[in-house]
Amino acid sequence: MRSGEKTAHAVSTRFDGLPAALLDWYARHARDLPWRIGPGERARGVTPDPYRVWLAEIMLQQTTVPHAARYFHAFTETWPTVEDLAGADDGDVMAAWAGLGYYARARNLLKCARAVAEAGAWPKTEDALRSLPGIGAYTAGAVAALAFGERAPAVDGNVDRVFARLLAAKGPWKEEKARIAALVRALVPADRPGEFAEALMDLGATICTPKRPNCLLCPVRDWCAAHGEGEVERYPVKPEKKARPQRRGEVYAVFRGGDVLVERRPDRGLLGGMLALPTTEWLESGMAERPGWADGGDAIGEVRHVFTHFELRLTVKRLTLADAPSGFEWMSADEAGEAFPSVFRKALKLAR
Template sequence: MAKREKAASAAGARFDGLPDALLDWYGRHARTLPWRIGPGERGRGVVPDPYRVWLAEIMLQQTTVPHAAGYFEAFTRTWPTVEALASAEDGDVMAAWAGLGYYARARNLLKCAREVAARGSWPRTEAGLRELPGIGPYTAGAVAALAFNQRAAAVDGNVDRVFARILAAKGEWKDEKRRIADLVGELVPEDRPGEFAEALMDLGATICTPKRPNCLICPLRAWCAAHAEGEPERYPMKPAKKAKPVRFGEVYIVRGASGVAVETRPSQGLLGGMLGLPTTEWREDGKAGRLDWIEGAQEIGEVKHVFTHFELRLRVLTVESEGALPDGYELRDSGSVADALPSVFRKALKLAS
């Protein structure tokens, strides 16, 4: 208790007792997740597996918990240790990742696993974890706290939202994010940093949600300035998002005797290393042309997909082909290959089914 009170007093008397209130709530309401040990288990000597913690954190970037959970369980069945993942074939991992999006994560996942396997162990500190491929400030803090019980702050979008409301943060968002990170870092208790991080994640995911936060049952409402104002949904006050540019192109379902034509996309660039359907360039002016080796294709509709920095609209065309495919393409059974395709190509294949 004394350690938590000391951490809270360092952040100012206003936040005295906040970590204890949050941890008490977490002990009663913690979510059961496939990568998580239960509340209080650390105190009984249960040690989280850093591989599972890290894998979950990478999967959860820009992905919901329900969507990530199935992938996590499939990954850990196939590659139960970081050494097993490090020795996996690139194509197998990219295929298993298909549908999770943000495919640079999968490439960095392999790089990181191989570096950890080569080292023989995981770095145990936030600074050491930052040196690994694909691990940024949030992931380093999360793994340090959750896996190694280091006093590190794990500040993601959920935590930003919680503390933007607690502070009723009205300043420039970049400045407020730094202020929030500093405050969270001061509040992390020395004796339970992992559970504190998990508690904040759960609070943001289940109570202090983007819309209609359930303030009546929030354990932190006594410290929340936005609740006192009566308008918690006003926060965080982020700059208005710019409209995403729209790119256009064509994608082809080329059917042969034994399936549909696919290629392994170049390792660098968007959807790098993933299986893909034949497609033109994706251009904002829509002047990518057609693939010169495909003749007589019939348009059947359009699919749309939103990437981080742009929206994509692809005309979907189908064609039957009995000739040889260009180098780099092969025929795969359409039923079995669908699961290995990124979402945008799955949409096109489904439209043609």
């Protein structure tokens, strides 16, 4: 046993009984989610579909359960199996993904589906799953535990928060995250790893919430050091976030009757492969050169959008043209609005 594993094992003895208490609570209070095989179904021998588990986990990154559920239903109705998704047209998948953000995930979604379809089966271990496109440590652990019953941890932001409070973790956050990951791995029960992962997800989502955690109903309160201190909301103790840089640009809503001018963004880069309105470059200082055909028109307002690493402010200009400039095409404004990512959907809505 390595030193880190020994430390985690020693700490885990303080949490003897916690997995059983958590699983007992989960059996009575599990959320009913469209991608989940619940405790009752698992007890009857129903096994999860790894495709649905994986798809849900990718969609749930950086969004809420209600928002992801609508997309999950649409995807699984259109592409019921990983082989169906692997054979899908890239543009159709990108359009169906619009509104979920982080479009590199959609590109990796297709790459992963095609890799699995080509192999003929899903890899069943945490390590093997990490070799697939777009699957990191959390997703690999979640799919391995939920779909294949491997004794693997699934440590996301909710789980980090739960264990930061259980430990009253005050050290540097990077070190505490590593400590939490090792501890969760040590606590995963060999006989019910999937339900343990789901129970932790539900605990963080419904009881041990960022604000106003409901400690009175918490099944693991007796093990919680932060509760003992009476300062649960103090944790996790993270470094202050740096202010996001600001970028500016112009975006053009160009109409011809009921159509609007669109382009397909390059596959690489931000919003890669997505349908979009024409736009200048987005710069932190100065203003990018606008295309010659966009010199006219009216500036009708501004839209703002927050990306992971910067905030964007776009001046929206509305124009009318008879012919599409080179590299662009006309598309029904209604259809475009459904296919656009959020920032261009906002601009189109303002222009209309």
